[in-house]
Amino acid sequence: MLKTICYISDSREYESLENVKKIYTKAKQNNLKLNITGILIYQNGNFLQVLEGHEEQVDKTYEKIRNDSRHRNIIKVINNTIEQRIFEDYNFGFSIIKSSQEFNELNDYLNWLKHADNKIANKVILMVENFIGIIS
C-alpha cells in the first residue's frame, strides 16, 4: 500500500548550510534506494518534507528522521494512504527545493496538479503553498 507523510520542523539553531547539504545528500541517496519520492524544503530555519512510497519504507524512514537531533518541534501534518504519488514524475522523484528558480518551478507544478482534484494531493499542495508563502 502507498502512503504519504508530510511534516514540518525547526532546524537546530547551529545548523550550518554545510550540515543541511549533508542531510540533502543522505536523503537523496536513501530515498532513491527505497523508491521514496517527495520533496524536502529548507527555508528560514524550517524544514518541510513530503515523503511518499510503500507504507513500510515511508514509516521506517520517518522514524529515522523523527529521531534525528538536527531538527526539533517535528509536527506530522499529513499521514494518509494514497492511490498514487504526486512527485513520481517531478525531478526524478525526490527533489530538494532551495533556489528561487526551484521554488517557482515547484509552484508551477503544484498549480498544474490542482487540476487532478485529488483530495490528499490538494492537502499537500495547500501545506506546501503556505510554507513557501505563495498564495495563488
Ligand SMILES: Cc1cc2nc3c(=O)[nH]c(=O)nc-3n(C[C@H](O)[C@H](O)[C@H](O)COP(=O)(O)O)c2cc1C
Ligand atoms: C530535515 C531532515 C530530513 C531528512 N530526510 C531524510 C530522508 O528523506 N531520507 C532519509 O533516508 N534520511 C533523511 N534524513 C536523515 C535521517 O534522519 C537519518 O540520518 C538517515 O536516514 C540515516 O541513514 P542511514 O540509516 O543510511 O545511516 C533527514 C534528516 C533531517 C534532519
